Amino acid sequence: xxxxxxxxxxxxxxxxxxxxxxxxxxxxxxxxxxxxxxxxxxxxxxxxxxxxxxxxxxxxxxxxxxxxxxxxxxxxxxxxxxxxxxxxxxxxxxxxxxxxxxxxxxxxxxxxxxxxxxxxxxxxxxxxxxxxxxxxxxxxxxxxxxxxxxxxxxxxxxxxxxxxxxxxxxxxxxxxxxxxxxxxxxxxxxxxxxxxxxxxxxxxxxxxxxxxxxxxxxxxxxxxxxxxxxxxxxxxxxxxxxxxxxxxxxxxxxxxxxxxxxxxxxxxxxxxxxxxxxxxxxxxxxxxxxxxxxxxxxxxxxxxxxxxxxxxxxx
Amino acid sequence: xxxxxxxxxxxxxxxxxxxxxxxxxxxxxxxxxxxxxxxxxxxxxxxxxxxxxxxxxxxxxxxxxxxxxxxxxxxxxxxxxxxxxxxxxxxxxxxxxxxxxxxxxxxxxxxxxxxxxxxxxxxxxxxxxxxxxxxxxxxxxxxxxxxxxxxxxxxxxxxxxxxxxxxxxxxxxxxxxxxxxxxxxxxxxxxxxxxxxxxxxxxxxxxxxxxxxxxxxxxxxxxxxxxxxxxxxxxxxxxxxxxxxxxxxxxxxxxxxxxxxxxxxxxxxxxxxxxxxxxxxxxxxxxx
Numbered sequence: 178x179x180x181x182x183x184x185x186x187x188x189x190x191x192x193x194x195x196x197x198x199x200x201x202x203x204x205x206x207x208x209x210x211x212x213x214x215x216x217x218x219x220x221x222x223x224x225x226x227x228x229x230x231x232x233x234x235x236x237x238x239x240x241x242x243x244x245x246x247x248x249x250x251x252x253x254x255x256x257x258x259x260x261x262x263x264x265x266x267x268x269x270x271x272x273x274x275x276x277x278x279x280x281x282x283x284x285x286x287x288x289x290x291x292x293x294x295x296x297x298x299x300x301x302x303x304x305x306x307x308x309x310x311x312x313x314x315x316x317x318x319x320x321x322x323x324x325x326x327x328x329x330x331x332x333x334x335x336x337x338x339x340x341x342x343x344x345x346x347x348x349x350x351x352x353x354x355x356x357x358x359x360x361x362x363x364x365x366x367x368x369x370x371x372x373x374x375x376x377x378x379x380x381x382x383x384x385x386x387x388x389x390x391x392x393x394x395x396x397x398x399x400x401x402x403x404x405x406x407x408x409x410x411x412x413x414x415x416x417x418x419x420x421x422x423x424x425x426x427x428x429x430x431x432x433x434x435x436x437x438x439x440x441x442x443x444x445x446x447x448x449x450x451x452x453x454x455x456x457x458x459x460x461x462x463x464x465x466x467x468x469x470x471x472x473x474x475x476x477x478x479x480x481x482x483x484x485x486x487x488x489x490x491x492x
Numbered sequence: 493x494x495x496x497x498x499x500x501x502x503x504x505x506x507x508x509x510x511x512x513x514x515x516x517x518x519x520x521x522x523x524x525x526x527x528x529x530x531x532x533x534x535x536x537x538x539x540x541x542x543x544x545x546x547x548x549x550x551x552x553x554x555x556x557x558x559x560x561x562x563x564x565x566x567x568x569x570x571x572x573x574x575x576x577x578x579x580x581x582x583x584x585x586x587x588x589x590x591x592x593x594x595x596x597x598x599x600x601x602x603x604x605x606x607x608x609x610x611x612x613x614x615x616x617x618x619x620x621x622x623x624x625x626x627x628x629x630x631x632x633x634x635x636x637x638x639x640x641x642x643x644x645x646x647x648x649x650x651x652x653x654x655x656x657x658x659x660x661x662x663x664x665x666x667x668x669x670x671x672x673x674x675x676x677x678x679x680x681x682x683x684x685x686x687x688x689x690x691x692x693x694x695x696x697x698x699x700x701x702x703x704x705x706x707x708x709x710x711x712x713x714x715x716x717x718x719x720x721x722x723x724x725x726x727x728x729x730x731x732x733x734x735x736x737x738x739x740x741x742x743x744x745x746x747x748x749x750x751x752x753x754x755x756x757x758x759x760x761x762x763x764x765x766x767x768x769x770x771x772x773x774x775x776x777x778x779x780x
Contacts, residue, residue: 226778229624230623230624230777231620231623231624231777231778232776232777233775249626251624251625251626251627252626254624256620256621256624258617258620258621260617261617261621262616262617262618262620262621263618263621264528264532264618266532266535266536267531275524275528276621276625278520278521278524279521279524279525279622279625279626279627280625280626281520281521281626320621323621327625
């Protein structure tokens with residue numbers, strides 16, 4: 178399951194003078210679930226639209242390993258846009274059959290597939306209703322059904338759950354969890370929690386460039402840093418004074434602690450990024466005892482993907 | 493959950509067979525697209541009201557011509573004793589008048605009915621979902637074009653046929669040859685104008701813009717052909733005049749070489765406009 182499915186090389190897109198995507202490279206391995214992460218406006222949607230062939234890139238190319246020469250790469254892709262738009266006068270069943278026929282399925286095959294998929298996404302009861310009356314969550318699920326109708330090698334989704342209410346979100350996430358064991362999935366999101374929950378690999382992009390990419394596990398282990406959060410008693414000036422002095426001392430380089438790499442005071446919380454967890458814990462406790470700092474909570478843990486994301490994207 | 497996975501995997505293994513068939517079934521994809529367009533025309537009731545409007549327009553002309561003396565007499569507010577002599581209209585003239593009715597009202601209705609055919613889907617994003625599938629851009633445009641052609645030729649045949657029938661009933665029999673010839677020439681003019689509408693529907697965001705640009709182009713071409721017939725006889729704008737001549741001349745119209753050119757340029761222009769629409773669509777299949 179490690180064969181390469183798709184490779185993106187030097188993909189760029191400019192709109193006039195605005196460079197939306199600046200030479201992006203990444204590849205997708207077969208069977209993986211890849212999240213394209215980035216803040217709003219980073220170029221996620223533009224990248225995805227170029228992958229699906231809806232937007233011609235200014236430069237660069239997208240290539241599929243398994244594509245026979247002359248074959249349309251669109252045959253391998255199933256695409257679900259952020260807000261899928263359908264023909265409101267069609268029924269759910271009609272639309273999925275239509276999508277199947279467009280992908281080259283025969284009449285009876287398309288009908289069977291449509292029935293199976295609508296059942297699967299939980300729209301069997303609404304199959305005969307007109308799409309104009311579908312809710313946002315139902316449309317998203319129908320979008321998933323029509324994207325899967327031709328058993329694509331790669332399912333591409335643009336912000337699949339961003340526009341949904343918590344219930345619809347749960348439902349779609351549950352479906353995605355099932356699907357990722359069956360096909361290769363690429364989705365974009367700005368919700369880190371979803372990415373952490375679902376994906377194997379992440380590609381973080383920032384203002385049109387790849388800021389960081391790799392498997393979630395390796396990124397975690399490489400960039401994971403021990404962090405200590407100390408909550409101080411706000412009313413107690415002694416504690417706050419100590420914290421301010423401590424932060425100032427470390428930042429000015431006046432006193433460098435080998436166990437500490439970063440210190441920051443946010444309100445009444447002191448955030449410490451440690452170099453070595455065990456040393457840090459020991460040294461900090463000694464420091465606290467020496468100055469008899471009154472604190473209300475001390476939390477020791479590791480930086481989350483969100484911290485990493487903020488660090489990568491926020492620069 | 494596992495059961496569902498099994499089903500999916502089971503069918504997945506057999507998925508190679510239909511995919512290899514996919515490449516050879518471009519025709520089936522085109523028919524699917526065309527079927528969808530026709531179903532849309534039907535469900536949006538365009539396939540019903542457009543022909544009805546044409547039929548009403550077509551019937552109105554001979555009926556009005558027939559009753560004109562009575563209408564003037566009853567509603568004319570003429571002083572007592574006025575004698576009005578209105579020569580009985582010629583059947584062929586009534587048909588030509590019907591055509592000019594279609595040339596104004598008919599083309600307006602058709603252009604309004606078709607103006608959003610591409611831009612509507614593009615603006616909503618519905619076209620994106622179709623064009624990420626292995627569907628050729630040409631068959632997308634051609635299916636839309638063919639549905640417009642079915643609607644316009646069908647409506648024109650119904651309306652013009654009704655005019656011909658009522659002219660026969662009320663006024664006089666007009667030979668089939670001038671009727672059919674003028675029908676084909678006018679149909680070609682309609683096809684040309686509506687292909688321009690299709691192009692602008694692909695090029696412009698606004699549907700109304702597409703309708704009025706193409707109507708403007710149609711008016712410009714007819715006016716030019718009327719003003720300087722010597723130099724514009726080859727343009728598609730000359731087709732309307734040619735159709736009136738065909739309707740009023742007995743038997744086959746003696747077409748001059750320049751008139752043949754009007755037909756040929758119209759056909760070439762339609763092909764070129766379609767090709768341009770495909771290119772425009774290819775450049776930006778969907779908008780955000």
